[in-house]
Each structure stands twice: as C-alpha cells, then as structure tokens.
Amino acid sequence: MREVVIVDSVRTGLAKSFRGKFNQTRPDDMAAHCVNALLERNDIDPASVEDCIVGAGSNEGAQGYNIGRNVAVLSRLGTGTAGMTLNRFCSSGLQAIAIAANQIASGCSDIIVAGGVESISLTMKSVNTDHLINPLLKQQTPGIYYTMGQTAEVVARRYGVSREAQDRYSLQSQIRTAQAQAAGLFNDEIVPMAVKYRVEDKNTGEVQILDGVVDRDDCNRPDTTYESLAGLKPVFAEDGSVTAGNSSQLSDGASMTLVMSLEKALQLGLKPKAFFRGFTVAGCEPDEMGIGPVFSVPKLLKAKGLQVADIDLWELNEAFASQCLYSRDRLEIDNDKYNVNGGSISIGHPFGMTGSRQIGHLVRELQRRNLRYGIVTMCVGGGMGATGLFEAVC
Template identity: 35%
Template structure:
C-alpha cells in the first residue's frame, strides 16, 4: 500500500471573533493560505489532484462548496477540484484523513487537506444547535431514544465534568496552563515557521500584520478566572475562561505519496500512520476521543507509552483532562504549546491547525510519534497518528 506523507503544513494566526482577521471572507482566508502553501512547498499546481476543505458551519459566507471557490480565488488552475466536508470540530482533521486515504488507495498522489472557519463572518446559527437537522420521520425516534433529544455542548461538558470528577479548580488550572504554554511558545518563536504571512485588511497589504495568535493572554489573574460565573449549570464548573474561544483561522497541509515526493525532490516530514474515527455517547459528546485513540493505536501497532506528543483539542478544558485521566499521559507530553482554550477554535480549521502544530513540535523536540484527537458534536471523534521522518 502506498505511504501517505506530509510534505508541508501551514496555518494562519488564529484571530478572535471580531478581531484581527474579522475582515477576511472565509473563501479569501482559505485561498490566501492555499496560495502560500503551494508557493512555499514548490509543488506544481497542475499536479494537485484534489483539495479537501473542512468547514463546520456551511451557511451564509461559508456555503456553496467554499473549498472550490478558495481554489479559484487562490489563482490555482481551473483543473484543480475541491470538496468541502463537515465533521464539525474535526472537519480539518477529517480532511487530512480523506487525503491520506486517497493516496494510500493508490488513486491520487497529491492532495491538499485544509480547513477554515470565520466565526466573525459566519456566526453560530440556530441550525448549529442539536436537533436542528432532525427530520419529521425519525426525529421522534431520536428524541425518544435520548429522553428528549441531544444537548448543547456546554451542557454536555458539565455531564463530562461530573462523570470524570473534574473540579472547577482543575479546569481553571488547566486553562491557565494552556495560556502560559501558548504564550511561552509564541515568545520563543515556536509557531513562527508555520504561520502564513497575513494582514488585518485583505484589500490593503500595508495594513498591520497579524503575526501571532490573538487570543493568548499575557496576563491572566487566577482570582478573576475563579470568579467567572458557570455558564451552563447553576452549580457547574464550565465557564468562558475554561472553554475554547470563538475564532477565525485557516490551515492547510500538502499530502503526497512517498513515491511522488521522491520523484519530485520533495522532503517528506511525517508519515500518516493511523487514521481513526469513532463514535460514543451523543449526550456527553466528548468521550469518543477515548475509543478513537484506542483504534488509532491498534492501527499503528503502538502503545500509549510509544507516543511522544499528544494534541487533544481543548473544546473545553475537561476534554484533555478526561483524556489524561484515562490514559495516564504525563503533563510534559500533552498540549505542550497550549491549545484551543488559549489559541482559539475556528471550528473547521482546528484539526489542520493542530496537526500543523504537532508536526512542527515533533521536529523541534526530536520526537518520533504524535497522536492527535478531536471530539465532535453529537459524539464522534477523530484520532490521527503521525511519525516524523
């Protein structure tokens, strides 16, 4: 079976909702990222066989196969096709899986996997709430099956906190750590190599440059964090401070066959060793990262102790804490440069952003294996294992 390898990976800085990237239309934001990836990698644009774009909220500015429009706005050849997929928060990670699977199947040699979300330009709609997609025939069956229907993710986070005995103090402490680690990584220049050069105004190249993730806080008062009101339950533990941020951003990875890379003088940076997806309790919603991880480890023939770095999406601080509690992962292997609590969570791009971060950090630290997993609305999750070349 052909090997799928990552040749290059880039991402925009992550902007806060209404912040530094708010003027960028999502098509332009992704197109700008695609153009930079192609130019930086030196790939022949005519060789690109598909562009697979993740996007979670496909309405308003993000409707109508925005991946194809991003290809055209990037100035890539008309012959380059594109498709847009939705696996909620894992959309960008699923794009990588589909790209790698096409290459492993022998049907393609060059695919770009990417993701984008402009949560400034495409706000959360009513359609994003649980149950909105239910049809009249089967909706009553699902509602009966789950005692009135599914929950919003915030309410589910409180169920997770209770089941895994995650205290408010633990959630807040983890969130402060996420900001501190992301800030340390930024100050040390660890993200610099992966960031797409971009300005605040897409129509004015002389406008201020955006060269860092906007949501990371330099000063964070633990007392103020502890004083924040629980959002989803009167006696709950989930707050705005220990949840992911609403954000804008894009990311893209160039995936090729090992043979193509060798024939065209490209340097593979990592192999895709495992591509897993799993589903679990749709009420709690976040626990599928556990069976997804077990599936990925089994695919790769690895044990949890073989993994050098873990990236677990911080949809809520409780998710990586649940993961850590279940698998016994040490602090110095888990989200070492912070995560979505600090950096932000532009839904469709986060999986591609995290994998970009993971690749660069494996190279920086000299690690061999990295595992990434993301929980997704209604109880699914992706898990991916990469091996640094």
C-alpha cells in the first residue's frame, strides 16, 4: 500500500444559514470555488486530477443529481475529471477524503480532490418527505428517526450530563474560537468568496439583494457569557437541557482537500501537511447517535496499535455539548488536547462539509505546534461514529 498525504485543504468562511451571506449561493458554486483555489495555490494541472469526491448531508434540491461530478465540470477540472457524491450525514466530508485516500493507497489514483459541502439555506426550506418513513423500521428501531436534538436530550438524560456542564462546555468553545479568530489561526484555510445575498426588512418585508464577500466565519459569539447561555430555553423538550446555545449552529459552507500519493507530491515539488493513517466507522444505538466516537475511536486506535494518550490533538465534532462531554470524558481525552480552537458550536456546522474543515484545521495545528498524531472524529445520524487518523509531516 502506498503512502497517502494531505497536501492542502481550503474552505469558505461559514455563514449563518438563512440569514447569512451564503443564503443565495449554490453549494456546487461554493465547492467549485474551493477546488479552483486548491489548483491555483498548489499549481496543479487540472488534467492530472482523476476524481472529485464530494460529501453532502442532504442529496436533494441544490445538492441533488451528482454534485461531485457537477463540481468537477463547473470548476477548472472540467469534463475530464470524474466525480462522485456520497452521504454519511455529518461525516460525509471526512468519508469523502477517506475514500480518496484508500483509492490512492491501492495504486488506482495519484491525485484526487475530496471534501464536503452543505447549503442548509437552499436545501432545508422545503424537504421532500414522500415515503420518508419506513413503518417497519420505525416500529423496530424508532430512534433511527429521532431528530438530532432529540438524541442529544437522550444522551444528556441517560448519562447524567447536566445543563450547567453543557453550557460551560459551550462557553469554552466560544472563547477558544474567539481567541483563534483574533490570532488569525483560520486565515490560511479560508478562501474569500464574492456573493450576492438576500436581506429582508423584518418590519416592512422589503427584500434586497446585496453584494458581499464571505471571508471569515460569522457564527462565533465572542461576547457569550455563562449567564447568557444559562438563560436560554430548551429547544427539543420542555423540561430538557439542550438549547440553541449548547448546540451546533446551522450554517452554509464548503471545504475541499487535495489528496495525493506521497510519491506524486514529492515529484511535483509539493510539501504535504500530513499523512493519512487510517479511517474507521462503527455503529451504535440510533437514539444516542451522539456517542458514536466512543465506538469508532477505540476501533481505529486498536487497528493502529495506539492509545488515547498517543494522540496529540483531537477534533471531535461539536454537534451538541451533551454528546461531546460524554464522548470526551468516556474516552479520557485531555481537554488541553481537545478542540483547542473551538468547534461547531462556535464555528458553525454545515453538515457534509465539517469533516473536511476539521481535517484542514487539524493538520495545520499539528504543524503549528510541532506535534505528531491527530484524530478527527464525529457522531453520525442514524447511530454511527466515524474517525480518521493523521500524522503530521515533519
């Protein structure tokens, strides 16, 4: 098996869904923008890229058809590059990169662009629910149709994760992201994108289409306090503990990653950021889908002969504070190595895009801190965990 490397990874800034600056921007345009930036930044001949693999959490509407192929044709890659689309919900971007890496490791490809995209603004306004529920499956395993918020409440109650703990965790995420933004730690990842966006006056109903640029993440709330979080009402259960403040933020964005064989990267004179070292998935009970990493992380570590203590940095997707707290503590992850610059609660969570964003940030942070191993892991709707292992290139 050949060595596989992450050469580069870029993304858009993240904009709040529905009211942010990406509310009129197509997801294939966002992803193609990232692909073009990868080609330009790394001086890659578009004809040398063999596949374009794109994950999305919802494969309908603006993200329907085969968005991976559409992105290839829409970008500078053109019709000569193949394309595919996949869906493993929130881990779709991570899964896309794992598929690319395995394709390269097997010797069948040398250069692939892979990642994820999500326009919640354009896909969640009207969802096709025709024949959505399988009555037999619902009777057999009702939790598979729970909303993600409902599963977060299940985790909080089942494992005793208090409201206070969730809110204090979320405050930590907001503070870490604010500090990282102020220090410019996300700047190298983000490729600014000019857009047109819709603004509606709440009082008059007047609608304007304005010009703008998305060049940073706009979901962080640097003025967040514990008191402001504690004052929010539960969203998913009247007597619950999961609020808008301790949940990930709905947002739009894209992230694409340049994956190569080590041999090809060196031949082209490129400096890879990290080695791809492995990927696993595991299943768990659907009604507690948020604890998926508790199952997928040990599986990958065992396969690679590593322990939790061997991992220098962790990126565990912050779908909800309740599942993050349980997973982090159950796995005995050091909080100082964990989501060091915040996560989806403070940065935003475009479902299919997040895994690729996490990889792009992790490999940069490993290099900044001169560390070796990093893990990206996340829970997945339906009751799954997905985990990827990366090793920094010294």
